[in-house]
Amino acid sequence: AQSVTQLDSHVSVSEGTPVLLRCNYSSSYSPSLFWYVQHPNKGLQLLLKYTSAATLVKGINGFEAEFKKSETSFHLTKPSAHMSDAAEYFCVVSYTGRRALTFGSGTRLQVQP
Amino acid sequence: NAGVTQTPKFRILKIGQSMTLQCTQDMNHNYMYWYRQDPGMGLKLIYYSVGAGITDKGEVPNGYNVSRSTTEDFPLRLELAAPSQTSVYFCATRTGTVNQPQHFGDGTRLSIL
Numbered sequence: 019a020q021s022v023t024q025l026d027s028h029v030s031v032s033e034g035t036p037v038l039l040r041c042n043y044s045s046s047y048s049p050s051l052f053w054y055v056q057h058p059n060k061g062l063q064l065l066l067k068y069t070s071a072a073t074l075v076k077g078i079n080g081f082e083a084e085f086k087k088s089e090t091s092f093h094l095t096k097p098s099a100h101m102s103d104a105a106e107y108f109c110v111v112s113y114t115g116r117r118a119l120t121f122g123s124g125t126r127l128q129v130q131p
Numbered sequence: 132n133a134g135v136t137q138t139p140k141f142r143i144l145k146i147g148q149s150m151t152l153q154c155t156q157d158m159n160h161n162y163m164y165w166y167r168q169d170p171g172m173g174l175k176l177i178y179y180s181v182g183a184g185i186t187d188k189g190e191v192p193n194g195y196n197v198s199r200s201t202t203e204d205f206p207l208r209l210e211l212a213a214p215s216q217t218s219v220y221f222c223a224t225r226t227g228t229v230n231q232p233q234h235f236g237d238g239t240r241l242s243i244l
Contacts (some may be wrong), residue, residue, distance in 0.1 A: 050230035061221055061235035069230055108173060112230045115236030118164065118189060119233060
């Protein structure tokens, strides 16, 4: 079965330090991968997407992610965390031929002043 | 741009009551989805639709019904509310192009007591 694993349920960083949120997916011939962010009491907002073009994907608000096929990973990074980055982040996979998305369980990012 | 609009934003129901969660979109997207999000979890697909008049079950359809009479609207019906249906419900849409991201509403927070 296709699956997505977010390796950390909770990550805490200090403001101005780098952010790393980890995501692994089960292998498929041509997955599309997304990162979404969810702020409290809000819906999910698309941060970035990978759809088989460049392996390093740049998104909004300074986030980027690298697709590594050999490691089946799609980790999300940001060089310097801001307080406004505190939110829940979801790694999401779309497998060719499936109409629905597969969601990871989420990583809550806490940013300390 | 309104995007995806969900109403109501909050609702408390008594066990056994029924209600309809509304979702409407102005993006002319063919695909629409209903998800539920339980605390600390990712999203689980309840039902989806690939166009007016066509709906199909997702992972957790029991206790819910949907209809899709127009492109814009995709209501979710709870017939006999149960405490297990306490959750946050999200509606999402996307174009018919394969592996494009979904666009989410802000959610309906439903408590059943």
